Amino acid sequence: MNFFQFLSKYAGTFAQGALVTVELTLCGLIIGLILGVLVSLMNLSHIWPFRWFARLYTWVVRGTPLLVQLFIVYYGLPQVGLQLTPFLSAIIALGLNSAGYVAEIIRAGIQSIDPGQMEAAESLGMRYGQAMRRIIFPQAYRRLLPPIVNEFVALLKDSSLVSTISMTELMRIGQTVSSSTFMPMQSYITAALFYLAMTSIIVFFSGKLERWLEVRG
């Protein structure tokens, strides 16, 4: 069986795995973005317990491996009576993990805006939230796009780790096909091609989006 025969036989199976990878990544990213925005706002807050919590959170999440976090959620939590499905464990671990990175990206983006902008907004009588929403965020989000896309790509690749908790996603399909066909080279190169196709699509569309935002002024 040459590589093209291999592909025509197993491409459908790999595509199913890729679909699960997309689901995992998107769910993880959505959780990561929502929590990341919250954590970054806490980090910039005037209330010190919020700030303290946000710093502790990013410190722990970014300072420990995703695989360890994943095992704590999937294998650790049942011990305290919280048994989650592999899918739920996976998106929770991916989401909590990416939230740590997203929070730092947003914090850096907001702090890169000239402090004079906040002063000008507050001088008009805007409250902090209004100034954030109307003045600071609209300027920050364009700068946030490239690093957020990086995070998206990293998350997609990192999602391969959830194959270890018996999630049948792209990497796991690669392992399964490999062990049933005894063709590890073909199996993992096929998985790699699927990952590469997905990350390329993300990068392509983000480039388009970036240019579109620039054109709008």
Add this chain to the structure above:
Amino acid sequence: MPMDESVVLRGRAVSKSFGQLVVLDGIDIAVEKGEVVAIIGPSGSGKSTLLRCFNGLETPTSGTIEVAGQPLSRNRRELAKQREHLGMVFQRFHLFPHLTALQNVMEGPLTVKKMDRRQAMDRAYMLLEKVGLRDKANAYPSKLSGGQQQRVAIARALAMEPAVMLLDEPTSALDPELVGEVLQVIQGLASEGMTMLLVTHEMAFARHVADRVIFMADGKIVEEGPPEALFDRPQSPRTQQFLQNVARPAHM
């Protein structure tokens, strides 16, 4: 001290330190309704810090700031309310770069006053007309000269119909040939009776536009009085020296 209805801004024994550095040292100041007060003095004398204390951008270490008889609130929501009455103009303009000139001027009335969009737009056009920039309404700040940006910034502050304008070295960041157009707008406001507190390095303009000039050095008010008196017959040696240096810069 009796309640004085005509005093719009008042600072009592205002002091401000950053760590060991004393920037303001017991300033007493009052600005009456309709009055134009210019603050002059060497760099680092604390004049900008004093101005920023009046709209809460800086908090004095001790002393009190009153706006229209009310002490400036520590509560953020109440402070925001008080700031509506204080128009602030910055040295570096701080226009909102993602909004056009017109949108910059509309932003305060729309967001803070919840003014109807149509009405806010009409007012913004009127204010841009007033500062001579109606034809630049749809330009983004990056496409405007420094002088034009500062005039838009003045229109933006006026859109909130402030009781008093605070101007922090409004022409210091401008190329010399652009200073005149901004001073002309400020002069126009003065002749309409707008109350203003102005920090400036433009001595000729201060003399021309101000009802009263305050000379500050080392965080203290050294001398104050009508412009003719302060500029022509300065009493303190510190003022005399400063005015001499300004007239004939030391490095020449």
